[in-house]
Amino acid sequence: MMAFALKRLLLALVVAFAVSLISFMLLRLAGDPAAALAGESASAEDIEFVRKKYGLDRPLIVQYLDWAQMVLKGDLGESSFFKKDVRSILADRLGVTLTLGGLALCFAALVGIPLGALAAVRPNTWVDRAALAIAVMGQAMPSFWFGLIMIIVLGVKLRLLPISGSETWAHFVMPAIALGYYATPAIMRLTRAGMLEVLSSDYIRTAVSKGLSPWQILFKHALRNALIPVVSLASVQFGFMLGGSVVIETVFAIHGVGFLAWESIRRSDLPVVQAIVLMLSLIYVGLNLLADVLNALLDPRIRVH
Amino acid sequence: MVEVLSEMEGAERPGSRRMLLRRIVGHKGFLAGATILLAILTVALAAPLIAPYDPYEQNLDRRLIPPVWHEEGTWSHPLGTDGLGRDYLSRLVYGSRISLLIGVSTVAISAVIGSTLGILAGYFGGRVDLVISFLIMVRLAMPVILVALAVVALVGGSLKIVILVLGLLLWDRFAVVMRATTQLVRSADYVRAARAAGASTVHILVSEILPNLMGHLMVIVTLEMARAILLEAALSFLGLGVQPPLPSWGLMVSEGKEFMLFSPWVITIPGAALFMLVLAINLLGDGIRDIAAPEART
Numbered sequence: 001m002m003a004f005a006l007k008r009l010l011l012a013l014v015v016a017f018a019v020s021l022i023s024f025m026l027l028r029l030a031g032d033p034a035a036a037l038a039g040e041s042a043s044a045e046d047i048e049f050v051r052k053k054y055g056l057d058r059p060l061i062v063q064y065l066d067w068a069q070m071v072l073k074g075d076l077g078e079s080s081f082f083k084k085d086v087r088s089i090l091a092d093r094l095g096v097t098l099t100l101g102g103l104a105l106c107f108a109a110l111v112g113i114p115l116g117a118l119a120a121v122r123p124n125t126w127v128d129r130a131a132l133a134i135a136v137m138g139q140a141m142p143s144f145w146f147g148l149i150m151i152i153v154l155g156v157k158l159r160l161l162p163i164s165g166s167e168t169w170a171h172f173v174m175p176a177i178a179l180g181y182y183a184t185p186a187i188m189r190l191t192r193a194g195m196l197e198v199l200s201s202d203y204i205r206t207a208v209s210k211g212l213s214p215w216q217i218l219f220k221h222a223l224r225n226a227l228i229p230v231v232s233l234a235s236v237q238f239g240f241m242l243g244g245s246v247v248i249e250t251v252f253a254i255h256g257v258g259f260l261a262w263e264s265i266r267r268s269d270l271p272v273v274q275a276i277v278l279m280l281s282l283i284y285v286g287l288n289l290l291a292d293v294l295n296a297l298l299d300p301r302i303r304v305h
Numbered sequence: 306m307v308e309v310l311s312e313m314e315g316a317e318r319p320g321s322r323r324m325l326l327r328r329i330v331g332h333k334g335f336l337a338g339a340t341i342l343l344a345i346l347t348v349a350l351a352a353p354l355i356a357p358y359d360p361y362e363q364n365l366d367r368r369l370i371p372p373v374w375h376e377e378g379t380w381s382h383p384l385g386t387d388g389l390g391r392d393y394l395s396r397l398v399y400g401s402r403i404s405l406l407i408g409v410s411t412v413a414i415s416a417v418i419g420s421t422l423g424i425l426a427g428y429f430g431g432r433v434d435l436v437i438s439f440l441i442m443v444r445l446a447m448p449v450i451l452v453a454l455a456v457v458a459l460v461g462g463s464l465k466i467v468i469l470v471l472g473l474l475l476w477d478r479f480a481v482v483m484r485a486t487t488q489l490v491r492s493a494d495y496v497r498a499a500r501a502a503g504a505s506t507v508h509i510l511v512s513e514i515l516p517n518l519m520g521h522l523m524v525i526v527t528l529e530m531a532r533a534i535l536l537e538a539a540l541s542f543l544g545l546g547v548q549p550p551l552p553s554w555g556l557m558v559s560e561g562k563e564f565m566l567f568s569p570w571v572i573t574i575p576g577a578a579l580f581m582l583v584l585a586i587n588l589l590g591d592g593i594r595d596i597a598a599p600e601a602r603t
Contacts, residue, residue, distance in 0.1 A: 011442075018443045027455055036459075136334075136591065140584035142535055144542050145558055145576035152569055243448035247539050261451055262543060265458045273455050280448040288446075 005293050012289045019281040020071070024064050027274055036268030037080050071278065077271035081264065086275045090257065094279075096166050097249070097256035101241045103172050104180030105234060112184040113230065116191025117223060120199060131192070135185035143244065147178035147251040164253035171254070179248045183237040190233050194226030228298050232291035239284035328596045335592025341585035349401040356395035357383075360552050364390035369568045384574055387557070388564055393571070396552035397578055403553045404534050404582055407468060411533035412526055414472025419479020420522060424510060426480070427487025437480065444477045450539065457545045467546050471533050479525050486521050490514055520597030527590030531583045538579055554579045 027033075034051035035042070042050070051057045055066070070077065076086035119131040154174060155163035162171050198204060199222055207217045245258030253259070257276055264272040329335060348355055364386070371378045372385040372393070384393040426437035453470050460466050490496060491514070499513050538555030540546030547553040549560070554575040561571030 015439070015442050015446055018439075019446045022443065023447065023452065026452065027459065136584065136587055139587055140531070140580050142538050142542075142555070142558075142576060142579050142583075144539055144555075145572065145579065148558070148562065148565060148572055149576070152565060152572075156566055243450050246450050246454065247543065250543060262454065265455050265545065268458070273451075277448060277451055277455070280451060281446045284446045284448070 001296065004296055008289055008292050012285045016282055016285045019285070020068065020278050021064060023277045023281070024067060024274065025060060027270060027277075028060055028063070033268075033270050036270060067274075076275040079264075079269050079272045081267050081269040081272070086271050089260070089272065090275060090279065093255060093257045093260050096254060097242060097245050097258055100166075100172060100175055100179060100245055100249070100254065100256060101238055103176035104241050105183070105238050107176050107180035108183040108187050108237065109234060111181070112187030113191050113223075113227070115184075116188040117195050117218070117226070119188070120192045120195030120226075121218065123196065128192075131188060135188050138181050138185045141181070143178050143182055144247050144251050146181065147174065147248060150174045150178060151252075166254045166256070171252075175248050175252045175254060178251070179241055179244055182244065183234075183241065186233060186237065187230060190230050191226060194229055195222060198222045198226045228295065231298070232295050235287040235291040235294075236284075239280075239287050242280050242283060325596065329592075332592045332595060334588045335596065338585045338588025338590075338592060341581060342589060345401050345582055345585065346405065348398055349405050352398045352402060356392075356398040357381075358392035358395040360391060360395040360399040361550050362391060366390065369564060369571070371568065372570050372574070375570070385568075385570055387571055388560065393574060396557060397554070397575060400552040400554045400557060400575065400578070401582070403464065403547060403551060404537070404579070406464070407471070407537040408530040408534045408586070410468045411471045411475060411537075412530045414469070415474075415476040415529060415533075416479055416522070416526060418473070419476030419525075420483045420515075420518075422476070423480040423483025423485075424487050424514060424518070427484040428491055428506075428510060428514065430488075434484070437484070441477055441480050441484075444474070447474075449474050450536065453536065453540060454543060454545050457540060462540075462545055462548045464547050464551065467537055467540060471536055475529050475533055475536075478529060479522075482521055482525050483518060486518050487514060490517050493517075520593065523597065524590050524594045527586050527593065531586045531590070534579070534583055534586070 032047075034047050034054070034056045037054065038047045038050045055063065058066075067077070074087065076090070078084065079086050079089055082089055115131045115134065119128040122128055151163045151174065154160045161173050162168070163174075165171050204217060204222060207221050212221075242257075245256060246261050247258070248254075249256045249258035250262050257279070261273060261276045263269075264276070367382070367386050367390040368388055369390075370382050370386045373380055373383050375385070378385065382392050382394070384397060387393055387396065422437050422440065426434040453467075453474060456470050457466055496509060496513050499509050504513070537546055537553065538558070541553045541555035542559045544559065547556055549556060557575035558572045558579075561568075561575070565572045
């Protein structure tokens, strides 16, 4: 088990390294950071001055190694807009985004798992079809639009919830739903498929013939096993949600990492953008690693491969 | 694919084709999706004939006229007008062209990249598989929206750039699925027979393996098309996608945002159009999966 975990950890580190290299190159090649730093009214000499000052005239690979070395020491550079340490800016904002992502995942699991289980217990009935309809509709709804509709209906017309900011828990209700419902169909479908498979297995038949109550079979035996793949899906979805927070945080003016990313992109604040891309990929890689190890713990068959 | 079907419906011969047709006609979701998609496609192709006005023509005397079902609505602007007095129906009609173009072109790029990588990895295995699997992992770890937003912002937003950026980012699912399915058919009898008969590797990949992956490929094509359309809408909504005055549906929602409290139709109409289009594509995809690759259902 240790060997398996170590191997995965090593792989995750290499992936993280590759992602950081690619995102660095991509952002550098896509535009001229010196021009962006110097501002719109800068002359050609100003831009050259900035290029020299920040070392942007050196070969890209040297710049990358320089940046990577700083990052490894925990220094993410200085924001060209805030004139502040990027790390402290991110530290202030990360909590909000993680809270939003966590709540969104809870919403997706609380809706997706029961619906999926129910659909599997009564396959090809109206319950199954209704669950499928919810899934298909959910996948087709643009999240920013869903967010705006909720703002109009729940926020402005019915005055049930606050429409922007992140001061109280009530502020998180609509954004969490808008962010979470997109992951719901995938969780639901996987739960349904897992339950269908488990329910037709021998040990469930044994449990039935032993005369256990249906509820006991469903919760103690079936659901537990059906949820193993859902756990790894959920962790991957959490990573996607942190990316999706760019859209939802902008809609609801929540001052988390996503909103910061959008603002920084518009302000050409490259150090911040780079740091956020790196951080989100690291979180994703970390979650994947966690899911792999967790899966291997729950299902020993995986470790062999 | 045809082989698989005729095997399963062995008793139903003659005509695996007739069987296929019966399955298509019997699948309500597929039919509904195909009908909606066909309608939107017709609207997009016949846009100049359907749109009552020039979608770019502003008329500041006729700003924010509500749609006909509203009390103050008028038939001269069936879906009302936007904040600049442009006819909303005309913009919606022309906007369908942008969404469809994004969906088709993005997938054309990403399907080629992803399927090539996936089939190579699945067929050759070993080191090739190792390298390609690594590429897939790296791609999956990159936050799509964020990277797309940043690149579009740096290069400058336009329809072409959005298509290119999304096309280069959205190949992951093609690669993952094509890799797995190629691994399954790699050792099938017909592939072995072709190899024994001395067929070249290219011939085996293109003529023996690819046709048998078509069902799965089509399912991913629909999924990714839907994803690309939603992503373009999100990018345009955030102001870093297709640029004004183009009538992208996502951009229409963005432009309508400031009026949405008193004139909610400016965001409900383009949003509903996006929803219908993506719903149709997803229904079609689910249908294709049930009909052509039923074992892929999850």
